[in-house]
Amino acid sequence: MVKSVKFTKMHGAGNDYIYVDTQKYAIPDPSKAAIAWSKYHTGIGSDGLVLIGKPDEGVEADFSMRIFNADGSEAMMCGNASRCIGKYLYEKGLTSKTSIRLQTLSGVKILKLHLTDDANNINKVDSVTVDMLQPVFHNEKQYDxxxxxxxxxxxxxxxxxxxxxxxxxxxxxxxxxxxxxxxxxxxxxxxxxxxxxxxxxxxxxxxxxxxxxxxxxxxxxxxxxxxxxxxxxxxxxxxxxxxxxxxxxxxxxxxxxxxxxxxxDGHVYMTGPAAFAFEGEVKLPSAFGNFEF
Missing domain, CATH: 3.10.310.10 (Diaminopimelate Epimerase; Chain A, domain 1)
Structure with missing residues (x-):
């Protein structure tokens, strides 16, 4: 059965991802979707796929993020994507908060939104500061x-x-x-x-x-x-x-x-822009075979 999934293409300093609100659209196999959609000539074109959802039960966060690279592998964290999520959530009316707690695979990150008024005096997210927590220098799972x-x-x-x-x-x-x-x-x-x-x-x-x-x-x-x-x-x-x-x-x-x-506090704070590129709708078979816009 073919279903339609609405997506938003965003980028942070040119690092571009496809964003899907999983509170509205379920993605059964995000790895396969990331591979298919990320291809520039036959798909949407991106560095990967980002899923926005609710946090896990018991986690003190407002929303969650899962990110899948263009090769289908799941990443722990993406700073550029987290800034884009802050802009997405605020400007699409999913939250009125300017400080958002975002659950990621590398912990809960705090997003601080910096607002500016557009020509119609509507608040827009100009940039986002992300508390990236403390850096780690010894991790035997990641570095020998x-x-x-x-x-x-x-x-x-x-x-x-x-x-x-x-x-x-x-x-x-x-x-x-x-x-x-x-x-x-x-x-x-x-x-x-x-x-x-x-x-x-x-x-x-x-x-x-x-x-x-x-x-x-x-x-x-x-x-x-x-x-x-x-x-x-x-x-x-x-x-x-x-x-x-x-x-x-x-x-x-x-x-x-x-x-x-x-x-x-030893934390690393990252500040930078986030921007919308375009939005669209993609029809995706449940088996993630051929798809069309």
């Missing part, structure tokens, strides 16, 4: 520390810093960020034996204006325009290696995110 802080990919050795923001990141500072073949090295490093669950790989360079130019090879999606958790991991790695203080502007392909690693 016996590998050390260097990885070799296709005869080039990179020195990096492992930072988990719920999902794993390996941040490598380089001096050729604009010409570096991200796909060549990132695809190899993602699946290095040091990372039992694979890993997001960030290549970063401190620029003359003080920003950190960062390019991302995202686990399960490949090159993406931005990665919120990756920006957080990059800022933390920069502070740990004395390249920057505890605040950084991370300039990614799709835009710039402001990151603060707060000294008092």
């Amino acid at each position: 520390e016996k590998a050390g802080d260097t990885l070799t990919a296709d005869f080039r050795t990179f020195r990096g810093t492992f930072v988990s923001m719920g999902n794993p990141h390996f941040v490598c500072f380089v001096d050729d960020i604009q010409t570096l073949d991200i796909a060549r090295y990132g695809s190899i490093m993602e699946r290095d034996a040091a990372f039992p669950e694979r890993c997001n790989i960030e290549f970063a360079q401190l620029m003359d204006d003080g920003t950190i130019r960062t390019r991302v090879w995202e686990r399960g999606s490949g090159i993406t325009m931005a990665c919120g958790t990756g920006a957080c991991a990059t800022a933390v790695a920069a502070a740990l290696t004395d390249r920057k203080g505890r605040t950084s502007d991370i300039a990614m392909d799709g835009g710039t995110l402001h990151i603060e690693w707060n000294e008092q």
Whole structure:
């Protein structure tokens, strides 16, 4: 039986996902849906699929988020997607709160919405600050520390810093960020034996204006325009290696995110934009075979 599912395409600094409100539309196999819908030539086109729902029973949260990468794998967390969810919930009237508790697989994140009036004096979400909680540097499920802080990919050795923001990141500072073949090295490093669950790989360079130019090879999606958790991991790695203080502007392909690693509570706070792209309706067979718009 074919059913219609309404979706919203959104992006945070160019990191684009398909959003579905599962309170209205059930997605029986989100992994298969993510693979089919994420294809740019035959699907909707995106970095993955995000499901918005109610939190699990007993969890002190307002809403929940599940995120599936373009290859169908489920991610623990996505900073850019969480900002988009804040905008989605507020502007579609699903909440009037400007501080939202969002359940994710890496814990409950607090979204603080920053509002502005449009031309019709209607409140819109201009940007969102997400409390990404504390970074983790030792996680044997995500990183085998016996590998050390260097990885070799296709005869080039990179020195990096492992930072988990719920999902794993390996941040490598380089001096050729604009010409570096991200796909060549990132695809190899993602699946290095040091990372039992694979890993997001960030290549970063401190620029003359003080920003950190960062390019991302995202686990399960490949090159993406931005990665919120990756920006957080990059800022933390920069502070740990004395390249920057505890605040950084991370300039990614799709835009710039402001990151603060707060000294008092140890939490990482990410602020950045969220935007609607378009909406549509897709008819999807229950077996997730062929589908049509």
